[in-house]
Every structure is written in C-alpha cells, then in structure tokens.
Amino acid sequence: MPARLAYSVELKQIRNDVIKMGSYIEESVEKVMTALKNTNSKLAEEIMKEDDRIDELEREIERQCITIIAKQQPVATDLRKITSVMRMIADIERIADHCSDISEYIIELAKEKEIVTPLNVFDMIVAMKEMVLATIESYIEEDVEKAKWVIDQDDVVDDYFHQIKDELCIAMKHNPSQIKQYVDFLMIIKYVERMADHSTNIAGWIIFIATGKL
C-alpha cells in the first residue's frame, strides 16, 4: 500500500477538479469566439448562464484546498501545488467572468443593424485562446517549457490590443455615428487582453509548482 493513501487521493481530486475547471473555460472561450463571429445573442446568454458552474467549482476546489492544509499539513511540492491551485483557480474564474462580460457586449452588438468588425479581432481571440489551451495543457503535463511559451505569447496579444485600439480610434473619428459599436469592440478587446493576462498568471504558478521559483 502506498504511504498516505487518503492524502494522495485528496491531492488527485483537487488536480482533477482543476483540470475540469480548465475544460469548462476552454469550452466557454470557444463559444465566445463562435458567438461573436455569428453575433449569436442566444449563445452569448448560454455562456453567461454557464458561468455559475465555474464559480461553484472554484468554491469547491478552494474548500478542498483549505481542508487538505488543515488535515494533512502538506509541505514542499505538495504545498506549492495547493497554494498555487488556490491562486490559479481565481485566475481561471476571472477568465470565465470575462467570457460573460464579452457575451454582454455580443448581445449589445446583436442589436446593431450592421456590424463592422475591426481587422484582427479574431486573430487576437485565437492568440488568446491558444494561450488558454496551452496553459491548461502545461498544467496537465506539468510542462514548464509550455508555460514559459504562454508567458512570452502575452506580448503578441498585447500588440494586437494596441493595434486594434488605434484602429478603433481612427474609425470613431471617421464614423462617429457608429461609435457605440466601436466602444463595444474596445471593451471586448480589453477583456480579451485581460484573459491573456490571467493565463500568464496561471502559467507563472505552474512554473512555481515545478521549480519553487516565484
């Protein structure tokens, strides 16, 4: 029998739930992309509803982490895993929140007669989505290199943000009648940029788990 069987089971449960939470945001990010592409307000509403299950899972994982610290006094890598998970799930939950936030603007955009999507918006979302996916994979595979890639990739998303923001400013000047939808897009890209930041944070925790370096 392996030593500390119950403890190992509890640690594994936390890990499985984090992966489950990861798969939920993976779905949400994918749906946001589709909803925006098709200005599908029904799908946007669905995304907002699904946010609840992520909030619940976050609280459940948090509860498990507190319990395992109280009961099992983890140290070394185990302690890094648990403290990191407690930070990571907050970032994952924020990514899910931003999926909801973007969905609200998709619902707004759906009211417009005609939508002129700025160039590169979808490229930016794809770049962010790749970061989120790589973050979840690097957690599952405990792959430090992949986590480092995520951190580097944040610059790409930031560049898209500045570029699209500048485009939107110019468009607002030339076409003030459409200013509302430009503002909606500006908010959307800001959320996308924040989602990439949260992925970067999570990647940092994954590196900390493996190396002990903050």
Next chain:
Amino acid sequence: MSLQKKCKFQVNDLNLFYGNFQALKNINMDIHENEITAFIGPSGCGKSTFLKTINRMNDLIDGVIIEGTIKMDGVDIYSDIDVIKLRKKVGMVFQQPNPFPMSIYDNVAYGPRVHGIKKKAQLDEIVEESLKRAAVWDEVKDRLKKNALSVSGGQQQRVCIARALAVEPDVILMDEPTSALDPISTMKIEDLALELKNKYTIIIVTHNMQQASRISDRTAFFLTGDMIEYGETEQIFNNPKEKKTEDYITGRFG
C-alpha cells in the same frame, strides 16, 4: 537572508561502526552557533547516533568504532578535550523526562555541586536562574523541595532542561524532547528552545517534522546512515533539492 553565524561544530568525514554495522557514513557538516539545528529521518537512520557522538555518549558502547573528527570551537572533542569537560559544555535532554529521584532543587543543584559549588546562596541563585531560563520557575518555585517526579511530564522535562543549564553549557542536545509530552507542554518546550538559542547552540533530533520546520534554522535529513541533505530549514521544507528528502517530508515513505 543567508545566516552567517559562527561555526560551533565542524564535522569531517565522520564514520561510526557498531561492530560490523556502519551506522554513520562519511558525515561532513558545520553546525552553527546560536541556532537550532534539527536532525530528521526515519528510525534507524543514524540521527540519534550522530547526536550522541557530539557529547561522546557512544564511547560507552562496546564495539563502537568512530573515525573522522568533530571539532567544537576548533578543538577535536575526541582527542583534545576531557570527556567530563566536554559534557559540561554539551548538555543533553532525553526523550523521556529523566529527573533524578530527588527534589527539584537537588536535581538542578546536582551538576553545580559535582563541579564543586557548595555555598547555599550561590546554589540558590543558580537553581532559580536555571529554572527561570527553562521557563518552569513560576510553576515550581513553591515546591522546590518536592520530588521532581511528582510534577507533570512537561514540567519534569523543563526541570531536566534547567538541570542541563545549571552547569552553564554552550550546547544543548535534545533527543526527541517532546515525543512523550502533550501538545501544550510540547509548545512550551518549543518556545523555550527558541528563547534558549539566543544564548546556546541547540541540536534537536525529532520525528515531528512540523516541529523541525517550526523551530529550527537548519535541518539535516538522514537516511540509512547517510546525511542526504542539509540546508536552511525554509529551503528544506519548501523546496528540497533531493527527491529522497521530498519523499520523506511529504510522507511518501518513512
């Protein structure tokens, strides 16, 4: 962050054999003054054997062969110092509180008397001061004439610490000093150790890893006679370098 304290003990290439069995294998380490150094490891790993080499308690065991050197303040404790003088400087506290079957006062005065102090006033002062340093004075001051075995286990252990302090040692060795005590007495001994390190060098063997992480400055992990890893306690418990250390402190084996 790194603590640059004076080195109290230098251990070089220490090997210890019980007959054909090698209990310590090539131990090299510096133990620092005014720090608490913890030795951890599973039963039979050599940690208590090593602790006992520091005040030469293994000398009494038949068939023990010790190679290598242990220097205290630069002096080889196996060749250049009298063992009685060594044990005056290096006191010891054991797992089971072991007061002598005599009064609390006589327990603490025992060492100073052996070393030639006879004046009552001077002994009174040493007894009071030692019991105060051992954080047990307030609890026993009104029953100094009572048998030391009549007080609680936690108080007995602190009386034993006072007895060790009474001969003005530099170093206190503690061999699982709290494993026979209840949690509150344990915390009192731990607080006491933290207080005492300002004046003494403390080396503690403990099976309680939380205890090592709570009170020690440095931790050495032993396994089957080898010292696997030795470092600042914070590093050992947060990010051990050796997988064997990690497996032990996380309870994966041992």
